[in-house]
Amino acid sequence: MTNYIFDGCDTVKLAEKYGTPLYVISESHIIERIDEIKRDFLDKYPNTKAVYACKALQTVGICKLIDKEGLGFDVVSGGELYTAIRAGVSPSKIVFHGNNKTYDECKMAIDCGVGTIVCDSISELIMLNDLAGEMNKRVEILFRITPGVNSHTHEYISTGHHESKFGISPKILLEGRLLESALSMQNVLLKGFHFHVGSQLTDNSSHIFAVKKLLEFIKEVINITGFIPSELNLGGGYGIQYRDDPPRKPLSYYTDPMMEEIITFCNNENIKLPTVTIEPGRFIVGEAGITLYQVGTIKTTLGGRTFVSVDGGFPDNPRTALYHAKYDAIAIEKMGEPNQSLVTIAGKCCESGDILVWDIPMPELKRGDYIALLSTGAYNYSMSSNYNRIPRPALVMVKEGKDRLSLRRETYEDLISKEIF
Ligand SMILES: Cc1ncc(COP(=O)(O)O)c(C=O)c1O
Known part of the structure; x- marks a missing residue:
């Protein structure tokens, strides 16, 4: 019986060497995805850019890896900006997002010279113009618009509808003559528009x-104001494969039809093709990650449900509880063994909702066995917490049979290290 091998590494040996729970991230997977982005988007269309959405998974190490591959970065807070800068990323390659950027965050972004700030509201526009004026700078901005699309994904990760907290409705921009105001401002330079319709979209209809x-x-904007955008940012949201999903679609499934629309529009309107940016997060790191756990208690309820509890859960992966995410799991030492029964993989927290996987067929399991959850690279470590005072797992980077500790496991001492006694 062979163990589960991930990017050339024996996962049982990783669990024994580093302990569990353990985030394992494959460099080869990340590089493969970036190669696809280059082949199917950056090299295929002129004047295109791809920025990695750091919210999916960010460490200094991940930023260095992605920076080396030539992508830019989308950050959404002072902390994400700081991490990218500490990794040596050129600020000009950074796009700064957020529906409520604070004064200090905007100051930090302008001060370090981020390439683009995506303006999410009118009050933010005024703040940016005033702040940049005080700092004797001019900032390049895009307006984030709500295109009015109800995406086929969990409502918490659907962001392009008119009632979203993100962005501004095109109607409000036009009727309030807000573009004219922005264009007349001295310290902001409006370059174009941004949308992000949602995350984990496995169908391209929302993007189209x-x-x-x-x-x-844009046609209305040109007619009314004469402003021709030089940059469009189409956000991220490209889906990956979780349990029971068909294999993920290639990036071109989303980007080709969008580019076709843009190219046709520019030809018809006789305007220059703008710079087009995409912001994939999950697409790059989602399937590049797995999480290893060790089985503890196993029990069957009166109703017949078997709970297999593991040594992690909600604090290292809140997505099942938050979004009803459906992960696939494997017993890494029992590859090829027949499945015996349906089990529910539960976390160790004091929350009934702390379930990692509902009703999944598994081979016979016993205390001490190891389990891997698949496709945990995105929105796991970045959403982790210390709920129940559980230290965060270590994160190991693997590549072609080699492993490297990238983030050490938190200790109990870390949990109290910021307290002032
Ligand atoms: C503005 C923006 N861009 C990009 C992304 C990345 O999305 P995904 O990881 O689904 O590609 C997000 C995710 O929430 C976002 O809010």
């Missing part, structure tokens, strides 16, 4: 709908 709405809006 959004780009059509964006282009209709």
Whole structure:
């Protein structure tokens, strides 16, 4: 019986060497995804950019790796900006997002010279103009618009509808003559528009709908103001494979039809093709990650449900509880053994909702066995917490049979290290 091998590494040996729970991230997977982005988007279309959405998974090490591969970065807080800068990323390659950037965060972003700030509200526009004026700088901005699309994904990760907390409705921008105001401001330079319709979209219809709405809006903008955008940012959201999903679609499934719309529009309107940016996060790191756990208690309820509890859970992966995410899991020492029964993999927290995987067929399991959850690279470590005072797991980078500790496991001492007694 062979153990589960991930990017050339024996996962049982990783669990024994570093302990569990353990985040394992494959460099080869990340590089493969970036190669696909280059082949299917950056090299295929002129004037295109790809920025990695750091919220999916960010460490200094991940930033260095992705920076070396030539991508830019999307950050959404002072902390993400700081981490990218500490990794040596050129600020000009950074796009700064957020529906409520604070004064201090905007100051930090302008001070370090981020390439683009995506403006999410009118009050933010005024703050940016005033702040940049005080700092004797001019900032390049995009407006984030809500294209009015209800994406086929969990409502908490659907972000392009009119009632979203993100962005500004095109109608409000036009009727309030807000573009004219922005264009007359001395310290902001409006370059174009941004949308992000949602995350984990396995169907391209939301992206296509959004780009059509964006282009209709741009036509009106040109007619009313004469402003021709030189940059469009189409966000991220490209889906990956979780349990029971078909294999993920290639990036081109999303980007080709969007580019076709944009190119046709520019030809028809006789305007220059703008710079087009995409912001994938999950697509790059989601399937590059697995999490290793060790089985503890196993029990069957009166109703017949078997709970297999592991040594992690909600604090290292809140996505099942938050979004009803469906992970695949494997017993890494029992590859090839027949499945015996349906089990529910539970975390160790004091929350009934702390379940990692509901009802999954598994081979016979016993205390001490190891389990891997697949496709945990995105929005796991970045969403982790210390709930129940559980230290965060270590994170190991693997590549072609070699492993390297990238983030050490937190200790109990770490848990109290910021307290002032
Ligand atoms: C503005 C923006 N861009 C990009 C992303 C990345 O999304 P995904 O990881 O689904 O590609 C997000 C995710 O929330 C986002 O809010």
